[in-house]
Amino acid sequence: MSVMEKTAAARQAEWKPKIIAFCCNWCSYGGADLAGTNRLSYPANVKIIRVPCSCRVNPMFILRAFQKGADGVIVCGCHPGDCHYSTGNYHARRRMTMLFSMLSFLGVESARTRVEWVSAAEGARFKAVMDSFVEDITRLGPNERLEDLRCKEN
Amino acid sequence: MQKIGVFVCWCGTNIASTVDVKAVAEAAKSVPGVVFSTDYQYMCSEAGQNLIKDSVLTYGLTHVVVCSCSPRMHEATFRKAVASIGMNPYMLEVANIREQCSWVHKDKEVGTEKAIALMKAAVAKAMLNTPLTAGSTPVTKRALVIGGGIAGMQTALDIADAGFQVDIVETKPTIGGKMAQLDKTFPTLDCSSCIVTPKMVEVGQHPNITIYAYSEVTEVKGFVGQFTVTIKRKARYVDESKCTGCGACIEKCPMKKVPDEWNMNLNNRKAIYIPFAQAVPKIATIDPAYCLKLNTGKCGVCSKVCGTNAINYEAKDEYLEVGYGAIVAATGYEMIDVSKYDEYAYSNSPDVVTALEYERLMSAAGPTGGHLVRPSDGKEPKTIVFIQCVGSRETEDSCHGGKPYCSKVCCMYTAKHAILTKDHYPDTDIYVFYIDVRTPGKLFDEFYRRAVEQYNVHYIKGAVGKVTPNAETGKLDVQAADLLLMEQLQIEADMVVLAAALEPHRSARPLATMLTAPMDTNDFFTEAHAKLRPVESATAGIYLSGFCQGPKDIPETVSQAGAAAAKVIGLLSKNELVGNPCVAHSDEWMCNGCSQCENVCPYGAITYEEKEFRMPDRTTKIRRVASVNPAVCQGCGACTVTCPSGAMDLRGFTNQEIMAEVDALCL
Incomplete structure (x- = not known):
């Protein structure tokens, strides 16, 4: 077994999915807070980044996350029609549709990326979305498509 | 050179029980840029805030990271604290290790690991934070109250008494709302019109109040302090x-x-x-x-x-455009459509009525002049069955798709109906079928007990299965179950009264969309904070009054209406509002004048101007560049992503800052 293969096998064994969730400040971040207030457990692999609106999520952020070794990226915003800034989530939806189709063309499985609408009153929905997303990513295994090995420490 | 201090809060045991706070503080010490870290039981307390302030002064900190509850909870508290000692408040970051860590992860090892990751991401962001200063915008000293029921009237009166102009928009031809339709009010049994109509007159005659009755709000533009509302006068x-x-x-x-x-x-x-x-x-x-x-x-x-x-x-129809500083939603409630509850024969028999119809039948100003009779034949009823929780407290799998919540007032108004009916006709037999009797409130339980003990109303825990109009007897055959005695009951009733669920008025949902105010799945407006900001919407400048925020009885509605008014007065008494400094700005040297950002901006905050630039070769050149009006920009960031040259960035959430967070979380 070569060194490369050995490290790959070892990595697989101790692999835990790394998931970045971009949550808009007004709805989804509030939904995540409500999940907390209601003590609704979801996997700790999900790490949330607060953005003012889902339309603040630059496709570059998502590419960067994959480059740095994330296994899945989810963008959460207000339900259509409920955006705090009126139209932000529509921009996000269009941009992400474009980006995700490009990612899928590059070989990143489409289940690794998602856009979900979670309102500030939907703590239970936040948990359900995260549970199912983590389950999808766990099934797919580590993402190796866009990972920049130069970014790895070892 | 950045000198960052990390402060880890225990939140009593809320964080400390599932996150090793000492380990988080220890881990912070090895993060580049961090010169000081510590933990404390309650960072938001005065002692905790002093700890932060003292450490900033002692160690010469340039940035502060607080690992505590959600920034939606205490970011403002901590920012105020550091501002009090001269630090720019936007040099502070909060890592949410309570709502998004300790409360959702039970395993201490996992929780600690995540808390450390969140702390590192916050440090990475804080590292790039720069001082921000907010601009200010003037406040239009006029308030709009949408809805002219008791909630809207009380809010308008309180604001108007403080000396500000208030407009009430009401869809019906008159103000007064549902309360004006009620006969008497629980638990005092005072006449509803006798207390609400003087209020209506007071509103109508107040020099600071303008009533737009038979009108609707059709468009809302602007933001806190500067709303422009289109009112349709039908x-x-x-x-x-x-x-x-x-x-x-x-x-x-x-x-x-x-x-x-x-x-x-x-x-x-x-x-x-x-x-x-x-x-x-x-x-x-x-x-x-x-x-x-x-x-x-x-x-x-x-x-x-x-x-x-x-x-x-x-x-x-006429359309008015009026400027307001604050908007209060007081859209109230309506009863659900009970016709889908076919088993109660509402559509088949005029003698099956909703509670609000019963209210009109008892009212002296009602269709029968207060003479309580059966709608079908005008005879006095001898046996009346009240059915509770029709469409309230239903589970998700219920076939009717009713409301999951308790409508709150039905138990009390049914007791009132029973008592008033017995006062009219002492020999009437009254049966009340309930799931639970809920009477928390001042003098409420005493009132309910009076119905049972003094008036001898038959309260039966159980459900009515079917109501069948009997053509021969002209009565209603009620088939029910007594769940305490485990018996089937057959009651021959003259009338059946349905305590139907109350739901937010149908105009609330489209209004919420116009106001961009969040709502929950039941179409109640969501308050900014369930405990600490119950009368404000998360959308600045929007306030909530009455049933539109959640089920309430009249005294609760009036208290909330006053509370909403106090918040509006607080806002309108300011001449200027300090804005949000987290707004977009454009790097004029990078901007290529393409107009993409102008097209996506929902507020029209971006304009283009021809500007003279001194080029490196000492020539001057006129270029067309974007310019953001910081007073109008709300900081959504749509323009930053759409900008093809990367000239547009959002202060407080810069590309670099978010990238740094991504990097830190992916390590």
């Missing part, structure tokens, strides 16, 4: 400035068969009408769906009898 076909409310037109109107919504359609009114005698404003309205003149061109009796020449068949 055509009344009666000139408000001329009508004296004498009622001569109503007397002579030949169109008599219009269902009277004021009396819950239990009787008829004319095509020109004043909803009730104490209406404010007391102005006649022509119902365009029924008016003969408007529909067939023949008639015109009302215009002939009108002494002031107020009738105008050519009237059109």
Whole structure:
């Protein structure tokens, strides 16, 4: 077994999915807070980044996350029609549709990326979305498509 | 050179029980840029805030990271604390290790690991934070209250008494709302109209209040302090400035068969009408769906009898545009449509009525003049069955798709109905079928016990399975179960009253969309904080009053209405509002003048201007560049992503800062 293969096998064994969730400040971040207030457990692999609106999520952020070794990226915003800034989530939806189709063309499985609408009153929905997303990513295994090995420490 | 201090909060045991706070503080010490870290039991307490302030001064910290509860909770508290010692408040970051870590992850090892990751991401972001200064915007000193029920009236009165101008927009031809339709109020049994109609008069005569009755809000633009609202004034076909409310037109109107919504359609009114005698404003309205003149061109009796020449068949809807500093939603409630509860025979028998219809049947101003009789034959009822929780407290798998919540007032008004009915006819048999009797409130349980003990109302824990109109006896066969005695019951009732669920008014959802105010799945407006900011919406400048925020009885509604008014007064008493400094800005050297950002901006905050630039080769060049108006920009960031040259960035959430967070979380 070569060194490369050995490290790959070892990595697989101790692999835990790394998931970045971009949550808009007004709805989804509030939904995540409500999940907390209601003590609704979801996997700790999900790490949330607060953005003012889902339309603040630059496709570059998502590419960067994959480059740095994330296994899945989810963008959460207000339900259509409920955006705090009126139209932000529509921009996000269009941009992400474009980006995700490009990612899928590059070989990143489409289940690794998602856009979900979670309102500030939907703590239970936040948990359900995260549970199912983590389950999808766990099934797919580590993402190796866009990972920049130069970014790895070892 | 950045010198970052990390402060880890225990939040009593809320964080400390599932996150090793000492380990987080220890881990922070090895993060580049961190020069000081510590943990404390309650960072938000005065002692905790002093700890932060003292450490900033002692160690010369340039940035502060607090690992605690959600930034939606205490970011403002900590920012204020560091600002008090001269630090720019935007040099502070909060890592949410409570709502998004300790409360959702039970395993201490996992929780600690995540808390450390979140702390590192916050440090990475804080590292790039720069001082930000907010601009300010003027405040329009006028408030809009949407809804003229008891909630809206109380809010408007309180704001107006403080000296500010208030406009009330009400869809119905009169203010007063549901409370004006009620007969008596629990638990004191004082007459509802006797307390609400003087309030209506007070509102109508207040020099600072303008009532736009028979009107709707159709568009809301702007933001806190600077809203512009379009109000549609529906055509009344009666000139408000001329009508004296004498009622001569109503007397002579030949169109008599219009269902009277004021009396819950239990009787008829004319095509020109004043909803009730104490209406404010007391102005006649022509119902365009029924008016003969408007529909067939023949008639015109009302215009002939009108002494002031107020009738105008050519009237059109008018649109007003008014500026406001604050908006209060007070849209109230309505009863659910009970016709889908077929087992209770509501659609089949006039003697099955909703509680609000029963209210009108008992009211002295109602269709029967307060003489409680069966709608079908006008006879006095001998046996009445009250069914509780019709459409309330239903589970998700219920076939009716009712409401999951408790409507809160039904137990009390049913006790009231029972007592009042017994006062009318002491020998009536009254059965109340309930799931639970819920009577928390001042003098509420005493009132309910009075119904049971003094008035001998039969309270039966159980459910009614079916109500069948019996053609032979003319009565209603009620089949029910007594769940305590485990018996089936057959009751021959004269009337059945349904305590139907109350739901937010149907106008609330489209209004929420116009206001961009969040709502929950039941269409109640969501408050900014469930405990600490119960009368404010998360959207700045929008306030909540009454049932639109959640089920409430009258005293609760009035208290909340006053609370909302206090918040509005607080806002309107400021001349200027300090804005949000987290706004977009454009790097003029990178901007290529493409106009993409201008197209996506929902606020029109971006304009283009021709600017003279001194180029490196010492020539000057006129270039077209984007410029953001920081007073109008709300900081959504749509432009930053759309900008093809990367010139546009959002302060407080810069590309670099978010990238740094991504990097830190992916390590």
